[in-house]
Amino acid sequence: MEKELAKKISLSINESLKVKKKIGKEVSVAIAEAVAQCKVDVVASYPITPQTHIVEHLADLVNNGELDAEYIPAESEHAAMSACIGAAATGARTFTSTASQGLLLMYENLFIASALRLPIVMVITNRSVSAPISIWNDHSDIMTMRDSGWITIFAENGQEAVDLIYNAYKIAEKALLPVAINIDGFILSHVIEPIEFLDQELVDKYLPPLRMKYKLDPKKPITMGAIGVPEIYTEAKKAQDEALNASYRIIVNAWKEFEKLTGKKYQPIETYQIEDAEVALLIMGSLAETAINAVDLLRKEGKKVGLIRIRLWRPFPLKDFLRAIGKIKALGVVDRAVSHGATGGPVGIEIRSALYQSNKRPRVVNFIAGLSGRDVTVEDFVELFERTYKAINKKPKFSYEIYGVME
């Protein structure tokens, strides 16, 4: 009798394992596969470490006839983004990916793409910005585009990166705004992780073909990019601002629909053990997974600590954030970029400004860590938690601190 039951249980486990197939793939390659599953029309590429594997794999797929798309090997990142703008304006689904210096080179086009309301999807493999030239991972490149009007989302592991690609097109095409998906360069882009792809039928169900009301079409001629005379520029910016704010609802709804389809839940602010926490750290990107280990360690020792992870960076989810911080007494914001001359790192000043909108006043401590691929270990996170604890009673001397620097 027991043997029969055991056999039944093991059979059912095998069945469920068969249904959820996880394939070991390099995350860059997985992202390219997800983009191909989304039936992208135009891919513009320019090589830059560490995103090159993404566009290389897309070139493989196109040239092997597995992806029906036009591949534009542009002559610079500025040209790549310009080509994406042209293609998106004509009603094609577009993709490009870049990092650091490439992102900075296409800078003027970022503002234009969002103001022209074009649903471009870009993957940014976050990498340090020169000088000194560095190919390793931090967030200084993405922090330069805070004002650009792009919907900006962070992935913490390879599976999230793939899921967010499917979501990116859904969100971009509904909100008519470009979307940037951020993954940590090398840390995520070059590692092999078990990835579960959606079945193609599910992708097709979730992502209908792109239909744009206003596009470059000789049957319905329109003028894109007219002069914003002083009598209209303010109104145009207001319209764009409202569109970005309204995209919050679209993003949340898209994630809810994705959860119904796949069971995977994505939220603008993710938390870990925050409910009864006294002290929390706030972090974005893949370092969050290391921080989770530190939280587990400290919880075993009885300390009430938690973690807040920002997934949706722009539009900044103010209400979700204020709800997430609960009753914490101190918040340590871990930045991964420097904003020279400011009162904190980019995330630090954003958080302080957000908190000022409410009556909650946890002590905010701002650390800048993990610049250009410097390791931030579980022990480092434990240290950061300690410092945040100390800050409850004693205000930190400086408004931000670059952590781990050799004096």
Next chain:
Amino acid sequence: MPKDQGLISWKKLAPGMFILEPGNSAKFKTGDWRAFRPVLDKEKCIKCGLCYVFCPDFCYTKDEEGYYISNLYYCKGCGICAQNCPKGAITMVLEEA
């Protein structure tokens, strides 16, 4: 109430501030710019159409008899038509105030 306000409500703008009406600059009167006006001498005109080809402001249209007549709503009075008429049939006349 702010003194300097916009042309139209931000809610009425097409997304991306696109202009949806092609060629609507035809509503704008550039004829106010000119100081001289072209006058056609039909006796000399051979209906070659060069005035129509050379006009940068799209002023010339053919009338029923085949003569090309200048549209004074847009004419900026540049004088290209008068200078390039092979028969000298167009003269530029000072616009009355």
Next chain:
Amino acid sequence: MRPELKDFKGFNLKNLPEYEGFAPGHRACQGCGTVLPLKLALKVLGPNTIAVSPTGCMEIISSPFPYTSWKVPWIHVAFENAASVASGIEAAIKVLKRKGKIPKKEKINIVVFAGDGATFDIGLQFLSGALERGHDFIYICLDNEAYMNTGVQRSSATPFGAHTTTSPAGKVIKGQVTWKKNLMGIVVAHNIPYAATASPAFPIDLMNKVKKASLINGPTFLHVFSPCPTGWGCKSEDSILVAKLAVETRIFPLYEVIDGKYVINKLIGHTPIEKSLLGKYGKYVLEKRVTPQKPVEEYFKLQRRFRHLTPEQIKFIQKRVDEEYEKLVKLSEYFGIEE
């Protein structure tokens, strides 16, 4: 003969297309010689066209919100990237046709109307990339020989000796010190199927070249001489006269390069030699007679931007203009169309 040009018949004054792709009421200066080639090109290309412009005079005069002069779909992105935007549009149309989202039979012309600043200087990389990748589009450079829209600053298309605000004719240095960049040479080096120079003073020739460029499959380039009375200091009615003189003084020769073979459309000051330079394309040339050459002074004296030129400078310019023209004649002899 390229297969696409087999059935090509040239235009003449009696059979001009009636279509206008550009509306009146635009804000160009009186006598603007830059908007004229734009008008003629859009006439030829027809309504099935998507136009791209970089920042410049043609963009500013045609799109002050809420007015637009464009009757065809048009996009303006930034200063340097018109060629890349056109590449993106071309790729999108190609793939959308392949996937059946737009009808395959419809030929959609993609044309870039760019100024000389946006082509010779800041946009050179983008032009080179787009030409090298072989996108099927027409790049028309409307060359008014300076950054006119921002107030007449020099560009690398400004001719030697010309006065602009950033190469002024001062007491020590008189005007532009470098020779006009040979953009046609750069473009021809990309081995594109068709490149040509054109001038609004020869409108039928210009329209024929635009038509040929639209028929040919692949990247095509037109370098159009565009007089600017405002920036050049000539009278507004002289735009066409100045353009004609530029050709007749050999300063701006009219020629085509078809698959690397040079064809001079207007022979200035040369007696026809035994081996016809006109070859199979002869019937598209305006005048088979030789046009007598005029001295460069006639061209200079109409424009205030050249009034400071010293006799030495004029002599230098005349010599160099003749040398460049002889080079072109030799190119058409050695790399010309064979009978």
